[in-house]
Amino acid sequence: MKDIKIALAGNPNSGKTTLFNFLTGASQHVGNWPGVTVEKKEGSFTYEGQTVQVVDLPGIYSLGAFSQDELVARDYIMTGDADVIINVIDASNIERNLYLTAQLLEMGKKIVVALNMADEAEKRQIRFNIEKLSELLAAPVIPTVAHKGQGKEDLIKAALDMAQRSEAQTPPMIYKASAAHHIGHMEELLEGQDLPYPAKWTAVKVVEGDASILETLQALPLPARVKEGIENFHKYHSRDSFELDVVDSRYS
Ligand SMILES: Nc1nc2c(ncn2[C@@H]2O[C@H](COP(=O)(O)OP(=O)(O)O)[C@@H](O)[C@H]2O)c(=O)[nH]1
Ligand SMILES: [Mg+2]
The missing domain is CATH 1.10.287.1770 (Helix Hairpins)
Structure with a gap:
């Protein structure tokens, strides 16, 4: 069975590295992206006999690239070898985070949304209609609490399922x-x-x-x-x- 590769993408502080650590545990290594001094974190885990590689990308707000970090993340998303992207978003600040989500979908990327910080959102009494959100984005949306590992299993299942699909569903993007x-x-x-x-x-x-x-x-x-x-x-x-x-x- 071919390894599956997952890239973690999202805004800074959405919980990507926390999720990365939880997924990969001790089996991770840190290097640099080729040609630049931006840190590259890679790791792997096994799920039901399937080896899964994980890459933790630098935090980005959009696919417009201004800094070296952003360029690395954008280029990897566009031209890298990930089979699926887990788009980690901060549920307590969803609007700003969905800006990147929309761009990933627009690019025709296969994504699964980790609606992270679900505990924070709950504390602030922010409620979601997960089904509706998932329908709007035409992508699976899985609530997670990264540092507690909540939602991990569902997230992995959704990501592996998406990785096997031949292409992403494109949601209707409505421009003015x-x-x-x-x-x-x-x-x-x-x-x-x-x-x-x-x-x-x-x-x-x-x-x-x-x-x-x-x-x-x-x-x-x-x-x-x-x-x-x-x-x-x-x-x-x-x-x-x-x-x-x-x-x-x-x-x-
Ligand atoms: N309450 C809460 N805090 C979280 C969660 N996930 C991550 N954090 C915290 O949010 C901060 C940023 O997380 P980090 O993984 O470094 O974000 P990154 O910049 O996307 O890699 C850290 O202090 C984490 O411990 C979560 O689901 N709930
Ligand atoms: Mg990080």
């Missing part, structure tokens, strides 16, 4: 009409081009005005009409207005 219109056009323009990321996600990033993606696209040998389409978009549209539109739509 103005942004959706431009994303659609940009996606058409980018479809079929040799891109490092999926066309849909790249289109969202272009409309958002993500500097790092725009730079990446500039450096690619894309046909002139595609490059012009991208340049013209930013010549004629204010970057700020769309960034807000896209971000607002993800929240609402």
